[in-house]
Each structure stands twice: as structure tokens, then as C-alpha cells.
Amino acid sequence: MISKEHIEQFDRAYFIGVGGIGMSALARYFNSLGWPVAGYDKTPSTLTAKLEEEGIEIHYEDFGPSIPQAFRDTEKTLVIYTPAIPVNFGELLHVQHAGYVVKKRAEVLGMITQNTKGLAVAGTHGKTTTSTMLAHLLDVSNEKCNAFLGGISSNFQSNFVQGDSDWTVVEADEFDRSFLHLTPLASIITSTDADHLDIYGNSDTFLEGFKEYASQIQSSGLLVRHIDVDLSHQNVRTYALNRQADYSGWNPRVEDGFFTVDVRTPSKDWKSVALGLPGVHNAENAIACIALAEFVGLDEATIRKGLKTFKGVKRRFEYHIREENLVYIDDYAHHPTEIKALIDSVELLYAGKRITGIFQPHLFTRTRDFFDGFAEQLSRLDEVILMPIYPAREEPIPGITSDALLEKITSADRNLFSASTIVEEVTEALEVNRQDNVILTIGAGDIDRIVEPLKNALS
DSSP states (O other): OOOHHHHTTOOEEEEESTTSHHHHHHHHHHHHTTOOEEEEOSSOOHHHHHHHHTTOEEEOSOOTTOOOGGGOOTTTEEEEEOTTSOTTOHHHHHHHHTTOEEEEHHHHHHHHHTTSEEEEEEOSSSHHHHHHHHHHHHHHSSSOOEEEOSSOBTTTSSSEEOOSSSEEEEEOOOGGGGGGGOOOSEEEEOOOOOOOHHHHSSHHHHHHHHHHHHHTSOTTSEEEEETTOOOOOSSEEEEEESSOSSEEEEEEEEETTEEEEEEEOSSOEEEEEEESSOSHHHHHHHHHHHHHHHHHTOOHHHHHHHHHHOOOBTTBSEEEEEOSSEEEEEEOOOSHHHHHHHHHHHHHHSTTSEEEEEEEOBOHHHHHHTHHHHHHHHTTSSEEEEOOOBOTTOOOOTTOSHHHHHHHOOOSEEEEOOTTTHHHHHHHHHHHOOSOEEEEEEESSSGGGGHHHHHHHHO
16 A cells, blocks of 8 residues: 555654644555554544554654654655644754654655555535545445544444555645645545635635646546536536436435435435435435546446445544434634535534534634635524634734624624633523534534533533
């Protein structure tokens, strides 16, 4: 699976930012090869604890030049870092000046996958769920696959899948133009809605990045794109829900306890395709996977089985409470389009119930760039609770705050709470309002830290 042309000189891997979701998948890959693997991360987490259980050594302070002795051989150690690491970080500066080969995560992913039959999923929205769904379809078939995923699959209980297969499924991330290191045989592109404008500058440049990525899909392969995505390739199939396309889904509904959709392919109609993961956006993701799975050669029965048994991805429409009078769903949505898809799905599944959304904006720049869109979608909720903006790598921007966003939201019930008080505030509010409730936690920052406490309090 690994390209000897590039990596045969190394026999150990050192990660700076090992606890990131994409970085940890690579760490697990090298660990599966029997390489010594170690690295730094900012804070302990559930994921870093799992990595340590798997034998990967992790520290949580900047060692500077004093990295572990086993990784001081500059010729045998491959250093991999995430662009989220500050440029003045001590360990990063040390390895850059000490003669190590230092690569970004995306570069290494491209090196690993270039000699396999790559199946990639790109797009502003839905790429993690779609790539994980595609990997599951291949896994239940005779084809199998290797996979590097952007989330923890509930089927695999990991973000890395090792299979005896020539197929490799990868999430093609547009952040930092990472996907330009990939040359997949085939790719799904779910959307090209502008995002990461702190990197790209404007929507035109963002779209140019996707055009360049599409041009790197192998000419003998396939581009499966949403009907709204305006990108070209020698071989294209389009998909959509409730609209005409090469692969189209119709009549999304709940049937026999499953979210169900009818699908029309270029060759035949598939009636009542049951999905293990509910939601109108997931129905659309499933249609894209059907198109690419047919390209791989999977038959209808295998695809149906895979879609029905797909359990989803952690923090993507993830149920934590599913009772008659109380539903609690956690979701990673962090863009207005994603929040719209989430609320659309909840309204379809739970018509008439009161919906409370707890949202943590992610990045000052994203909040600024999509300020009105966030306000519009969040105003659809019966109650909105905001948390302070999660800054990640950014400095504050004057006037861009959760308080300002709260003023723009029109929901009658709206509040701003800190992470330290939010669990108590929500549970107290539910004690007062005992009607049927759907609770949503929404966001891509560290809002996941309140999920278990909130679940326990609500239970």
C-alpha cells in the first residue's frame, strides 16, 4: 500500500499534532506497519487515549529539541505535522532545522495512496459521512478497502481501515489546499460552497481550488458530482435528491423504522432503499455512494445491505437519547448550509416537536463570512443557545462575537451561555418546559466536551 519510492528510507514516524482526526488515522496506519510511532498533541482526549492504548507514545508539552531518543535519527524518522500547529512551535522549528524530512499530513496521504486505486470524497459538506459510508459499502463487499477517514466510524470504531485490497478510500480535504496532493481514480464532490476564506481569500479562488482538484482525477476514472457542482471531467455522473440527475433520489420518508428513499439510476429504478443513518442530507450522500459503488462494480444487493447497516460517524447526526418525549442529537455542522440540512432532517423526522439548538460558532473568520446565513438558519429553531466563538488558530475580530450573532437571531427564546454553565441551564429549562423536545448540540470546536455531561444530566 505504501509507495516505496518515497518512504522506503524511513522506519519510524513522529507526529506533531498526533491527536487530530486526520493525523491520528495516519498514525494508526504507520503503527499497523509495525513502525515505532510517537508524537505531540496539545491536550489529552478520548482519541489520544485510544492511540496510547494502541501503543503510540504521546506527550502534551513542547519538547523542543528534546524529542524522544528513539526519534532522533534524522535519516530514519519521517516527521508529519498538521498545519494547525503554530509556525513558531518549538518541536516544529527543531525538526525543520535539524535535517529531518518534514511533511504535512496531506503530502504523506498522497504518497501512501498514489499507487493504489484511490476513491476520494471532496466537498464543503458531507465528505466525512460520505467517505465513511463508501468505505462501509466496500467493506461489506468482496472488494474490501483501506480507508483514511475524517471521523470515527461507528461501524469500524476507528478513522483508519486496513483491508486486503487495492482500493483506498480517502477524505479529500480542501483546507490548506490539502486535496491537491491527491490523484484519485474516482471522486465524489458533494458541494463547492465557499468556506475557509481565511485560506482562499474569496469564493472565486475557492472554486479554482476545486477545479484544480477535479483536473487531478485520473482520466480513466469517474467524477460523481452533485447536480449543483459545476466541475468537468472526461467521465461525469451527477446526483441529487428530489431533482433530475443521472442518479436521483425521490420521496424520502420513514418506512418500517428506517429512513427510506427511492433511487433512479441510469439503468433501473431501486424502490425503497433503506438507510441506517437518517436525514435528507444522508439520503443525498447515499445516492452519491451508489453511483461510485456501481463504478467499482458492486451489485445492487450488496449496496442495499451496506446502506442499511451503515451506522454513521461520531458527531454526525449522532443520537445520544432517543426516547418518545426527548431526543438528543449531536452534530458537527459548522456552516449555514450544514445547519440547514440538519434542521431540515430534524423537522422531517420530528414534526411538531420543540427544537432547541446549542451552537458553538467555529472560527472568527467563518462567523464573519457567513454571519447572516448563521442567523437565518438558527432562527428556525424554537430555542437557540449560543456558546462563545471557538477561535482555534485565530485571533479575535472586532465586532464578531456570539453576542452580536445572538442579536441577529429572531427566535423568541435565545441565550448565550459559557461551557461551564450550559449543561445546568439546559436541564433547568427542560424541567420548566416538559413538552416533547429535540435537543441539538451543533458545532466543530470543543462543544463535544459537553456532550456526555449533557447526556447524563438529561437522562
